[in-house]
Amino acid sequence: MLEFVKRLFRPSPDDADRRRGLRVDVPRDTATVSVDGVPHSLKNWSAHGFLAGPYAGPRVVGDKCVVNLNIRQDPFAIAFAAEVVIVRKDGSDIAGRFVFLPPENKAQVDAYFTFYSRMA
Numbered sequence: 001m002l003e004f005v006k007r008l009f010r011p012s013p014d015d016a017d018r019r020r021g022l023r024v025d026v027p028r029d030t031a032t033v034s035v036d037g038v039p040h041s042l043k044n045w046s047a048h049g050f051l052a053g054p055y056a057g058p059r060v061v062g063d064k065c066v067v068n069l070n071i072r073q074d075p076f077a078i079a080f081a082a083e084v085v086i087v088r089k090d091g092s093d094i095a096g097r098f099v100f101l102p103p104e105n106k107a108q109v110d111a112y113f114t115f116y117s118r119m120a
Contacts, residue, residue, distance in 0.1 A: 054092035080105035
């Protein structure tokens with residue numbers, strides 16, 4: 001199990017990815033991000049943003065929108081809406097950076113990343 005978690009939790013490469021902080025690759029079918037009401041598989045996320053796909057919608061880099069994240073990864077069940085700015089759309093992936101994360105959900109997000117950082 002520990003090896004599995006180590007593969008899921010990894011630092012962002014500074015020169016290859018604009019997102020900051022540690023991110024977690026979520027197991028398939030445990031997390032979604034809905035953009036314009038359409039759910040997409042969450043590939044990985046951090047306390048600063050997300051990567052999801054496949055995405056074939058109309059959003060482009062620079063767009064601001066509200067997304068809904070739903071993460072069900074034991075022992076966590078987190079669901080919240082957040083304002084994001086789209087920072088990347090390539091191939092079939094879309095990435096967003098959180099502009100506003102509800103304060104009532106920030107503690108959940110912090111607990112999630114604290115938990116997975118201890119397991120790495």
